[in-house]
Amino acid sequence: MTTETRITVRYAETDQMGITHHSVYPIWFEAARTDWIKQLGLTYSQLEKMGVMTPLSQLECRYTGVSRYEDELTVCCFVTELSAARIRFGYEVLRQGEEKPICTGSTLHGWVDSQTFRPVNMKKRFPDLYAQIETQLEPGQKA
Amino acid sequence: MTTETRITVRYAETDQMGITHHSVYPIWFEAARTDWIKQLGLTYSQLEKMGVMTPLSQLECRYTGVSRYEDELTVCCFVTELSAARIRFGYEVLRQGEEKPICTGSTLHGWVDSQTFRPVNMKKRFPDLYAQIETQLEPGQKA
Amino acid sequence: MTTETRITVRYAETDQMGITHHSVYPIWFEAARTDWIKQLGLTYSQLEKMGVMTPLSQLECRYTGVSRYEDELTVCCFVTELSAARIRFGYEVLRQGEEKPICTGSTLHGWVDSQTFRPVNMKKRFPDLYAQIETQLEPGQKA
Amino acid sequence: MTTETRITVRYAETDQMGITHHSVYPIWFEAARTDWIKQLGLTYSQLEKMGVMTPLSQLECRYTGVSRYEDELTVCCFVTELSAARIRFGYEVLRQGEEKPICTGSTLHGWVDSQTFRPVNMKKRFPDLYAQIETQLEPGQKA
Numbered sequence: 249m250t251t252e253t254r255i256t257v258r259y260a261e262t263d264q265m266g267i268t269h270h271s272v273y274p275i276w277f278e279a280a281r282t283d284w285i286k287q288l289g290l291t292y293s294q295l296e297k298m299g300v301m302t303p304l305s306q307l308e309c310r311y312t313g314v315s316r317y318e319d320e321l322t323v324c325c326f327v328t329e330l331s332a333a334r335i336r337f338g339y340e341v342l343r344q345g346e347e348k349p350i351c352t353g354s355t356l357h358g359w360v361d362s363q364t365f366r367p368v369n370m371k372k373r374f375p376d377l378y379a380q381i382e383t384q385l386e387p388g389q390k391a
Numbered sequence: 392m393t394t395e396t397r398i399t400v401r402y403a404e405t406d407q408m409g410i411t412h413h414s415v416y417p418i419w420f421e422a423a424r425t426d427w428i429k430q431l432g433l434t435y436s437q438l439e440k441m442g443v444m445t446p447l448s449q450l451e452c453r454y455t456g457v458s459r460y461e462d463e464l465t466v467c468c469f470v471t472e473l474s475a476a477r478i479r480f481g482y483e484v485l486r487q488g489e490e491k492p493i494c495t496g497s498t499l500h501g502w503v504d505s506q507t508f509r510p511v512n513m514k515k516r517f518p519d520l521y522a523q524i525e526t527q528l529e530p531g532q533k534a
Numbered sequence: 535m536t537t538e539t540r541i542t543v544r545y546a547e548t549d550q551m552g553i554t555h556h557s558v559y560p561i562w563f564e565a566a567r568t569d570w571i572k573q574l575g576l577t578y579s580q581l582e583k584m585g586v587m588t589p590l591s592q593l594e595c596r597y598t599g600v601s602r603y604e605d606e607l608t609v610c611c612f613v614t615e616l617s618a619a620r621i622r623f624g625y626e627v628l629r630q631g632e633e634k635p636i637c638t639g640s641t642l643h644g645w646v647d648s649q650t651f652r653p654v655n656m657k658k659r660f661p662d663l664y665a666q667i668e669t670q671l672e673p674g675q676k677a
Numbered sequence: 678m679t680t681e682t683r684i685t686v687r688y689a690e691t692d693q694m695g696i697t698h699h700s701v702y703p704i705w706f707e708a709a710r711t712d713w714i715k716q717l718g719l720t721y722s723q724l725e726k727m728g729v730m731t732p733l734s735q736l737e738c739r740y741t742g743v744s745r746y747e748d749e750l751t752v753c754c755f756v757t758e759l760s761a762a763r764i765r766f767g768y769e770v771l772r773q774g775e776e777k778p779i780c781t782g783s784t785l786h787g788w789v790d791s792q793t794f795r796p797v798n799m800k801k802r803f804p805d806l807y808a809q810i811e812t813q814l815e816p817g818q819k820a
Contacts, residue, residue: 256568258561258565259406259412259565259568260412260561260564262407263403263406263407264402264405264406264407264408264409264460265407265732266407267732270733270736271403271700271701271704271707274699274700275546275700278546278700279542279544279545282604291604292545293603303696303740304738304740305739305740306737306738306739307699307736307737307738307740308735308736308738309735311732311733314732314794316407316579317407317578317579318568318577318578365743399711401707401711402707402711402721403704403707408589410589413560413589413593414558414561415557417556417557417560418689421557421688421689422685422688425685425687425688425747434747435746435747436745436746446551446553446600447595447597448598449594449597450556450594450595450597451593451594451595452590452593453591453592454589454590454592454593455591457589459722461721461722508600545698546692548693549688549689549691549693550688550692550693550694550695550745551693552693553693555688555689602693603693
C-alpha cells in the first residue's frame with residue numbers, strides 16, 4: 249500500500265535561497281505517514297489513545313531537486329520494514345506530473361508505550377493490527 | 392522588570408523575501424517570556440507542574456523593520472497587565488546597538504488549569520506568586 | 535469574495551500542551567491568503583515577478599478555541615481594507631462542521647517594490663489589478 | 678575544529694509527545710554550521726555574497742534520546758568530508774553535563790553558484806578558503 253498526500257508549498261516553508269527549507273520535508277513525511285495510517289482504518293490519534301507512540305529513531309533524506317512556493321507536490325508513503333519492535337516508512341516527494349522525485353527519504357520508528365516511553369512488543373500487544381500492517385508491506389521487504 | 396533575550400536569526404527562519412518570516416517573532420516572544428518567568432525564580436516548566444498553563448488568547452505584532460539571517464537581536468519582555476484571570480506581556484525586538492525596535496508586540500494569556508484547561512483564579516490559588524508578579528509590573532500599568 | 539482553505543493539523547504543529555501552537559495560525563493565514571490571490575486569477579508568485587511584495591506590517595490573532603493533531607479545519611480569508619499603499623486581510627479558522635471560529639485574525643500589508651523594498655502606489659502602478667481587488671472588498675469595508 | 682553551539686529548547690519546538698519534534702534537530706544543526714563557518718573567520722552570509730551556496734543533498738539523524746522544553750543543549754559541529762564538489766558536516770547534540778549524545782547526524786552539501794545553482798569547483802574558485810577548511814578536517818577524515 250502506497251498513499252499519496254497532496255502538499256502545496258507554503259511561503260513560510262521557503263528560505264532565503266528561494267526554495268523549500270530542507271527541514272520541512274520531514275514534516276511532510278509525517279503528514280504522509282498520518283495518511284498512510286488513516287488508510288489502515290484507524291488514525292494515529294487513536295493509536296496514541298491505544299497506548300502506543302512511534303517516536304523516530306532514524307531519519308534519512310536525499311535531496312535530488314528543489315521545490316518552491318506554491319509548487320504542488322505529492323508525497324508517496326509506504327512501509328519498507330516491520331518487526332515487533334520497529335517500523336520503517338519510505339517516502340518520495342514528486343512535483344505533480346513529474347516522475348523523478350525531488351526528495352526521497354525514510355524514517356525508522358520504535359513502538360513505544362505512550363505512558364512509560366518504553367518499547368512495546370507490537371506483535372504481542374496488538375496482533376491484529378500488526379498482521380494488518382504486515383499485509384501492507386511493499387513486496388520484497390522484510391517483516 | 393524587563394528581561395533581555397539574545398537571538399541570532401537562523402537560516403530556517405528566513406523566507407524567500409530574504410528576511411525573517413513574520414511567524415517567527417511570536418516564537419521569539421515565547422523564548423523571551425520563558426526568560427522573564429525564569430527571572431522570577433521559577434521556570435515555566437515548574438509552573439506547568441504546579442498545575443497552571445498560560446495559553447494565548449490574543450497576539451499582536453507590529454513590524455516596523457526587518458531582520459535577516461545571522462542578525463543578532465535582543466528581545467525585551469515585560470508584563471503590562473495582570474489580573475486573577477489573565478496576564479499580558481509586551482515585547483520589543485531590537486537589532487543590537489539600535490534604539491528603534493524592528494518589531495513590537497503583546498500576548499494575552501489566561502491562567503488555566505493544566506488538567507482541565509479551565510480558568511484558574513491565580514490570585515487565590517497562588518497568592519505569593521501572584522503578589523511577586525504584581526511587583527514586577529511596568530510602572531503605570533494596571534494590576 | 536471569501537475563500538476557504540482546507541487544513542489538516544500536522545503533528546509537528548502541536549506543542550506539549552497537546553494543541554496547535556499559536557505561531558502556526560499566521561502560517562495558515564498565509565496559505566489562505568495565497569488561495570485568495572489565486573482566486574483573483576493570478577498567483578502571489580506572479581505578483582512577486584511583477585515586482586510587488588506584500589510584507590506584513592501588522593498581525594492580530596484572537597484565540598477562542600483550540601485545535602488538535604489531525605483536526606480538519608477551514609480557514610476563511612477576505613479583504614477588509616484596501617488603499618494605494620496597503621491591504622488588510624481578515625481570517626476565520628473553523629473546525630469543519632462548526633460555526634464558531636476557534637481563531638480569528640487580520641494582517642496588514644504594505645505594497646512594496648520587490649527590488650527596493652520601498653512603498654509602491656498600487657493604484658497607479660497596477661490600476662487594473664487594484665480595481666479588481668476593490669470589487670472583492672467585503673461590503674461595508676473601506677477602500 | 679569542533680564548535681559548540683548553545684541551544685535552549687523553545688516551547689514551540691515541542692510536540693504533543695512532550696518532547697522536541699524531530700524536525701527541529703536539522704534546524705539546530707544549521708545553527709551549529711553557521712557557528713562553524715564563523716569560526717573560520719567569515720560568515721555564511723559573506724559566503725553567499727561571494728557567490729557560493731551550500732544546499733543540502735543528504736541529511737541523516739539518529740535519535741538516541743529526547744530533549745524537552747527549557748533543556749539546555751550543546752550542538753557540536755565538525756567537518757568529516759571535503760572535496761572540490763562537496764562538504765559533509767557531522768553533529769552531536771548533548772544535554773549539558775552529559776557525555777552521551779541525544780542525537781547525532783550529518784549533512785552533505787554541494788558547493789553551488791548562488792546565481793545559477795550549478796556546481797562550483799570550490800578548490801579552483803576559492804583555493805585559499807578551501808585550503809583553510811581542509812586544515813580543519815577531523816583527523817582520519819578524507820579530504
